[in-house]
Amino acid sequence: MDTLKNVGNYVSETISGATSTASKEANKNVAKDSDAKLTTRAQAAGDAIGDKIDEQAHERKADVHKEAAKH
Template sequence: MQTVKDTVNYVSDSVKEATSTASKEANKEVAKDSNASLGTRATAAKDAVSDKMDESKHNASAEVNKQKAQN
């Protein structure tokens, strides 16, 4: 039963990682957009950094759950 739970957690973390990656990339594009206001660009840059931290956190958690599920 624990293996199933670890597998579900792995999949969930992988999906969250992918979502964070997509959001990070979108925010990076907004931050680079010279047609956007300075405030919008600054907020997007801040959000991209936050998304990167979330991406890393979810990746680490997914890896832990993957290892637990394999053992």
């Protein structure tokens, strides 16, 4: 039962990580857009940093659940 739970958590964290990656990339594009307002670009840059932190956290959690599922 624990293995199944760990697999489910692994999948969930992997999906969450992919969502953070997509959001990070979108925010990076906005931050680079010279047609956007400076405040919009600055906010997008800050959001991209937050998304990167979330992305890494989800990847670490996914790895933990993946290892736990093996045992």
